[in-house]
Structures are given as C-alpha cells and as structure tokens.
Amino acid sequence: MVALVYLNQALFTVFVLRVHGGDASFVARYLPEGWFALADGSAMRALAEHFPAPELLAPSVLRVQGFLELPLVLLAYATVLRWLDRGLYRRLAGSxxxxxxxxFYTFVFCVVEWDLHNPYTMDDIVIRSCSAVVTPLLLWWLADREDDAPEQSSFAQMLLFAVSVWALGHLVLTVYDTALLYNLGHLSGRLPGAVAALCVLVAARLASSRMGDGEAGVALSFVTSGLRWALALFFVPALAVRYGVNFGTPLVAVAAALAICLAAAVHVRRETLSGVGTARIALWAAQTAAALLAGAAAGYAALQLVTDTYYEAGLLRAAGIAFAVVVAVCAATDRWLARRSGAVAAP
Known part of the structure; x- marks a missing residue:
C-alpha cells in the first residue's frame, strides 16, 4: 500500500511538471500551508519529460489518495494488533x-474533506465511500488466512513490541509528510531516519519471532492485557479521536481516549486479579502506581526533548518510552516480589 501511495506521488509530480509547468498552485490554493513540496530534481524531470500522455494522470491529484488512505490506515492498525496478539487481530479483522x-474512519475523512472544500471534494467523497466497501473485504480476506498463535506477554517481548510500534509509527509519519501531503521533495531529508527506523523494525521483528514464550507476573500481565483491551476498544473510534485534536475538540478527544483506557482497565482488573488475595491486590496497586508515575515522567521528558514538526511524532516517542518504562517497572517489581515470597517460603 505504501508503494502504491508513492507511485501516485511520482505520477502526480509528472503531471504537475508536464501539464502545469511545475506550479502546484492550481490545487495548493485550496489547502493549508505545508503541502505540495515537489521533488523536481533531474531524475524526476527526466521521467516527466519522457512520460507519454501526462494529461491522463489528472486522477493522481487527490483522487487516488482518497482511495488508498483508508486501507493504509487500517492495515497499519491491523499490523500493530497482529504483532501484539495474532488471535486478537484475527478476531477483530474478521468481524x-x-x-x-x-x-467511522471514512466519515471522519469525509468531514475533513468537507472542511477543506475544493473542486475535488465531491469526487473524493465518492471515492472514499467506494474504498470503505473494498477495504473491509481485503482485511477479511487477510484475517481468514491467519492462524492463531500464543499470546506474547513477557518483558522482552513487550519491549520489542514497543520498539516495533515506534519504528512503524516513524515510517507512517514519513509517509504522511512526504506522500499524503504531497511533499515528495521532503523525502531526501527524511530518508536517513526512515532507513534507520526500517532497520530497527526488521531487527525487532526478527528478534521477536525467535524468542520463546516467557512468564509474566501480575503487574506485567495487567499491563499487557490492558493494552490488548485498549487496542480493541480504540479500533473503531481511533481516527475520530486523532482528528478531534486538530479540529477544535481536543478536550472531547482526550476525554474519549481516557474513557476507553478506563474501560480497558476495568475489564482487565476483572480478568487479571480475579481470585487474587487482598494483600497481593494492594501490592499490585503500588506496583501500578509506581510504574505509571515513572512512565509518565519518562514520557514527558521524551516529549520535551525535541521540538517536532508534527505533534504525532512527539506523542509517538513519548508513548513508546513511557510504555517501555511501565513494563520495565512492572517486570522488575514482579520479579522482586516473586523472589521475596520465595525467600519467605523457603524456611
């Protein structure tokens, strides 16, 4: 899907160079600043010069992207689900x-389209509606070919999951800036970071695939199960929450996100702490509080570390580091409590 998005960007650039003399103002005037930084180097100009019938590439202006954006987003979300829990991915994507x-994603996209009303808006809404029918069929087809696999919940697996999600998020943000905003001219500057993120992603997934199942204590099990529930509950409203931050309802978006996290925590508490004694629940509460405080502090520090062009980049970095710290604290305190109880029981 990413390859198709970049192919469309290359064809769009050819169209602008040949048909509009390299001037994208015919469409840029309808959209906010920060779009349409063309890649007009010698290689692209050579391609444009020899491309036959460039006027036929007019659909590359917003229309093709309108079809590809939904499967790109849903496949990215499904990929994260699959890394965490193949069974959960199979159940959600096949339901x-x-x-x-x-x-709901298409509704949000169409609201954004209408807010950025331009001569292509009605075409894009129709195209996005068609994509909304085709994309679920694609996910159903993929999920039907997936086998269930054991849940991964050990400390090492969760750290690799956090690294993988960060790397994927970095690549998605690169695609967002250089392709979805038609800024192919930014690609050369972002390419080193994207290559590094891709190498990290490949290494993390290879390491995860070769790692055996490990045991998780009460606190770590709570966190990993909570993440499964949160991703499942976020699946439908995720895009509405994300765009709510940009389109005038940040408080509503934050409230919705917190409500989903709270619902996930309630479900997991029933699953993880069922039958656990009062003393262990008190210790779990102390572990969770310490982990959340440490994770919040680390995430805040990571957020303040760099000034980002897009707020999602800072949020991604902060969330990844915060999650890694949370699972590290949970795993360390679980192990310490297990050793302590073993030492008490030994005499």
Whole structure:
C-alpha cells in the first residue's frame, strides 16, 4: 500500500511538471500551508519529460489518495494488533467491527474533506465511500488466512513490541509528510531516519519471532492485557479521536481516549486479579502506581526533548518510552516480589 501511495506521488509530480509547468498552485490554493513540496530534481524531470500522455494522470491529484488512505490506515492498525496478539487481530479483522471502523474512519475523512472544500471534494467523497466497501473485504480476506498463535506477554517481548510500534509509527509519519501531503521533495531529508527506523523494525521483528514464550507476573500481565483491551476498544473510534485534536475538540478527544483506557482497565482488573488475595491486590496497586508515575515522567521528558514538526511524532516517542518504562517497572517489581515470597517460603 505504501508503494502504491508513492507511485501516485511520482505520477502526480509528472503531471504537475508536464501539464502545469511545475506550479502546484492550481490545487495548493485550496489547502493549508505545508503541502505540495515537489521533488523536481533531474531524475524526476527526466521521467516527466519522457512520460507519454501526462494529461491522463489528472486522477493522481487527490483522487487516488482518497482511495488508498483508508486501507493504509487500517492495515497499519491491523499490523500493530497482529504483532501484539495474532488471535486478537484475527478476531477483530474478521468481524463486523472492521466494517464499523471502515464506516467511522471514512466519515471522519469525509468531514475533513468537507472542511477543506475544493473542486475535488465531491469526487473524493465518492471515492472514499467506494474504498470503505473494498477495504473491509481485503482485511477479511487477510484475517481468514491467519492462524492463531500464543499470546506474547513477557518483558522482552513487550519491549520489542514497543520498539516495533515506534519504528512503524516513524515510517507512517514519513509517509504522511512526504506522500499524503504531497511533499515528495521532503523525502531526501527524511530518508536517513526512515532507513534507520526500517532497520530497527526488521531487527525487532526478527528478534521477536525467535524468542520463546516467557512468564509474566501480575503487574506485567495487567499491563499487557490492558493494552490488548485498549487496542480493541480504540479500533473503531481511533481516527475520530486523532482528528478531534486538530479540529477544535481536543478536550472531547482526550476525554474519549481516557474513557476507553478506563474501560480497558476495568475489564482487565476483572480478568487479571480475579481470585487474587487482598494483600497481593494492594501490592499490585503500588506496583501500578509506581510504574505509571515513572512512565509518565519518562514520557514527558521524551516529549520535551525535541521540538517536532508534527505533534504525532512527539506523542509517538513519548508513548513508546513511557510504555517501555511501565513494563520495565512492572517486570522488575514482579520479579522482586516473586523472589521475596520465595525467600519467605523457603524456611
């Protein structure tokens, strides 16, 4: 899907260079600043010069992207689900929820389209509606070919998961800036970071695939199960929450995100702490509080470390580091409590 997005960007650049003399103002005037930084180097100009019938590439202006954006987003989300829990991915992607997600994501995209009204808006809304029908069928087809696998919940696996999600998020943000905003001219500057993120992603996934199952204590099990529930509950409203930050309702978006996290925590508490004694629940509460405080402090420090062009980049970095610290504290305190209880029981 990423390859198709970049192919469209190359064809769009050819169209602008040949048909509009390299001037993208015919469409840029309808959209906010920060779009349409063309890649007009010698290689691209050579391609444009020899491309036959460039006027036929007019659909590359917003229309093709309108079809590809939904599968790109849903496949990225499904990839994260699959890394965490293949069974969960298979159940969600093969259920009616994928149709609900497709509908709500498309609704959000269409609201954004209408807010940025331009001569292509009605075409894009129709195209996005068609994509909303095709994309769930694609996810159903993929999920039907997936086998269940054991849940991964050890400390090392969760750290590799955090690293993988950060690397994927970095690549998605690169695609967002250089392709979805038609800024192919930014690609050369972002390429070293993207290559580094891709290498990290490949290494993390290879390491995860070769790692055996490990045991998780009460606190770490709570965190990993909570993440599964949170991702499942976020699946449908995720895009609405994300765009709520940009389109005038940040408080509503934050409230919705917190409500989903709270619902996930309630479900997991029933699953993880069922049958656990009062003393262990008190220790779990202390572990969780310490982990959340340490994770919040680390995430805040990571957020302040760099000034980002897009707020999502800072949020991604902060969330990844915060999650890594949370699982590290949970794993360390679980192990310490297990050793302590073993030492008490030994005499």
């Amino acid at each position: 009616w929820l994928v149709w609900a997600a497709s509908f």
